[in-house]
Amino acid sequence: MYNSFRKKMFGGDNVVNLSDVRYLPRWIILVIDIIILIISLFLSTYIIEKITRSEFIYHNDKIIIFAGVIFSNVMFMYIFKTYAGIIRHSTFIDLFKLLISCFCTLFLVGSANIICEWVTGKEFIINPFLILYFIISFMGLFLFRLYVKEFFHIVREYRRSTLKKRILVLGIDEQSIAIARAILDNPSLPYHVVGFLTQRTDSKRAYLLGKPIFAKEKIEENAKEELLIDGVIIIKEMMSKDEMNSWVNLFLEKDLNIFKAPSVQKLRDSDFAGSIRNLQIEDLLNRKPIKIENEEIKRRHFNKNILVTGGAGSIGSEIVRQVAQFNPSLIVVLDQAETPLYDIELEMKEKFPHVRFKFVLADVSNRHRIEPLFQAYNFSMVYHAAAYKHVPLVEENPHEGILVNVLGSKIIATLSSKYKVNRFVMISTDKAVNPTNVMGASKRAAELFVQSLQNVEGNTTKFITTRFGNVLGSNGSVIPHFKRQIEAGGPVTITHPDIVRYFMTIPEACELVLQAGTMGQGGEIFVFDMGEPVKILDLARRMIKLSGFEPNIDIKIIYTGLRPGEKLYEELLSDDAKTLPTHNEKIMISKDPTMEFLEIETLVNSITKASLRMDKVEVVKLLKIIVPEFRSNNSIYEVLDK
Known part of the structure; x- marks a missing residue:
């Protein structure tokens, strides 16, 4: 990671791209996990003490009990290799390994607690503490991975969106939604959908696919720089010639790029990446074709x-x-x-x-x-x-x-x-x-x-x-x-x-x-x-x-x-x-x-x-x-x- 950072800082490119940072060594991940376990242990202790207001460890040395719990947890994490996966690419399997290792820790320490009670007639720790520790430690390990994964996802998306053209999709009908979904589902396309555009005025606060809906008047009243968009995608087949000319005149006035997408019917039969193209003058001059017998x-x-x-x-x-x-x-x-x-x-x-x-x-x-x-x-x-x-x-x-x-x-x-x-x-x-x-x-x-x-x-x-x-x-x-x-x-x-x-x-x-x-x-x-x-x-x-x-x-x-x-x-x-x-x-x-x-x-x-x-x-x-x-x-x- 240091070499990557050094190359970015002292090479020709002064931008440190976090999405390209090398993976951390596995031992560092294990150390972070141990720190999370220790924090979980002290947090569980604090909560139990506040709830019970009495002793919950029946042993002369708390450090030994805490060390035993942490050791058990680390042992199972090592057995199941919970630290071996690449966190930014974590999957359900990695989550399942965490759950098993924490559960095995609970089972082992809980079993030892029961055996101790059979032998000495007294537990060395109360079981509610173990259950609370199991929940908090699992959530801590899980959230750590989730936040790292989401962080890199946000960085990648931000990088992509800055390199892609920020576009609106014209229309809020099923065809427009299908085109927008296809773009959103295809990260290789050079377009980033930031919203939908409609002539209707009753959809200002509504969202489609998590994206806002803009009214035509917003485009009319604001400059391109204020809108923070590069262009608009239209579906030509969904509009009359007069409607399209009206919209195109507005977009050209605002210096927006105009892209033409195929209809959903044509989309199924063609390569989507190659079917979105700049609107051509021929598209504006086309008329309804002759009916052929x-x-x-x-x-x-x-x-x-x-x-x-x-x-x-x-x-x-x-x-x-x-x-x-x-x-x-x-x-x-x-x-x-x-x-x-x-x-x-x-x-x-x-x-x-x-x-x-x-x-x-x-x-x-x-x-x-x-x-x-x-x-x-x-x-x-x-x-x-x-x-x-x-x-x-x-x-x-x-x-x-x-x-x-x-x-x-x-x-x-x-x-x-x-x-x-x-x-x-x-x-x-x-x-x-x-x-x-x-x-x-x-x-x-x-x-x-x-x-x-x-x-x-x-x-x-x-x-x-x-x-x-x-x-x-x-x-x-x-x-x-x-x-x-x-x-x-x-x-x-x-x-x-x-x-x-x-x-x-x-x-x-x-x-x-x-x-x-x-x-x-x-x-x-x-x-x-x-x-x-x-x-x-x-x-x-x-x-x-x-x-x-x-x-x-x-x-x-x-x-x-x-x-x-x-x-x-x-x-x-x-x-x-x-x-x-x-x-x-x-x-x-x-x-x-x-x-x-x-x-x-x-x-x-x-x-x-x-x-x-x-x-x-x-x-x-x-x-x-x-x-x-x-x-x-x-x-x-x-x-x-x-």
Whole structure:
């Protein structure tokens, strides 16, 4: 112990951690026990003398009697090794050994007292004294061990609590109590529950699991330093979107960390330590998911051959994951990006070993490479997710955007019609509505061509288009970009303080695609009720705060100006479009203007030739003819609109 203390005092660490002090030698424990026995003996003597007010030892020398009692006690303690255990880790066995040694002492001395009475006709000590000594000595030895054990427990807990994040659990329902109990029962977790938080005002003096309950007003009225807490754990599934936003705004205002815990149902099936994480901005933007008619979707995919173009991308790979759940006969995953295609191949073979996959490295604009797939596999469903989508890059390379987004869509769609594919579902974008950039206009041109095929004589394929906004977490989207900037210490770059966007999650987007594939009758453009648009500046500020920083203090926000082709507000419907409801309240049909097949085919052939010549200006000119509402914004092609 001295060496440990010396190391702490004269080493680099000046803090003596009592919970790490070495165990005392066993002989010291025995000496302490003997001292407790002596104290118990004198205490018993004092009590007996006060009660009886007469002699209780019938022997000329009290010291001999007392020494005999102590010797007997020490002898049995040695026999049962009561001093051998580590006191701070005492168990019921150690308690039982103490009880036996004290009882044996009582039995031995009591027996000697009875024998003495038989032989001499007189006891050498009264029996009530022996019983009192037995009780006091046992309690003294027991309390010594109990106090040492509790002392080290308190020191360990104090040390843990100082190293852990002090948190409140939001809610006082069964789910919240279960989460709190799980944290309390798991000392390895880096959280220390100090109480519960509720909106109710009638629970101020109540306790749960020995922890106080705080009302919301206490958080509102006090600063973080006065509250002595680091953060709050919430269960997202237990709250509505408005409730969660209200609480999150309060916590961010108080600079509290916000942690998300799983529901109890999910907790049973997962690793609890890894399931508590910092609340992400995606959690605040999530909405109630679309209701999916799984039976109808399963019928469309079960034992069928499915093609997914762009199958290694954010949307395409999620479509592959969801379709694989319905046990199709074959999924052909097509993409021109080698590494992502290999990654999705490894993932699918691990997650769905019973499903047959074929992974094809190919460009959708190469008809000679694509048509053999249609000849060989007799596809029932085609999901066309392959596209160039980054606005500035396509603005600089319009010919490449046309070859993939327009020619590629034309090839996949016409082959679907030629080989009698039951349904063709194309993934489009809200940037196709009143486009201000080449990317959005190219997707609108693809929409027009796909729609025109529906009414071509002899066609039996149902051509369906889905249109939605920005997808959270997709490759190149704003949220991963902001996360990287925050992790790097800033600054966070925003093109314009007033820019707004619609957001949805990748699973939501793909559920829309699957649902549209089952409910469409051909020629429709399905749009999704995406709720309220989100101001990108507010999004950035929240992300910075959720990361534990202060906007424009710890992490700067700077404005870079609108990029070529970028606009402040995205739209899901064109000005002259009308919407029709569907049986799903979250999905509508947009009735946009259409073009006849021969007209759009002629224009597409012309723009394809211009793209192959890499004549950028001619490409954009023709694109503005195909999409009359296309008005370039903050782009070199604005001169073409005059």
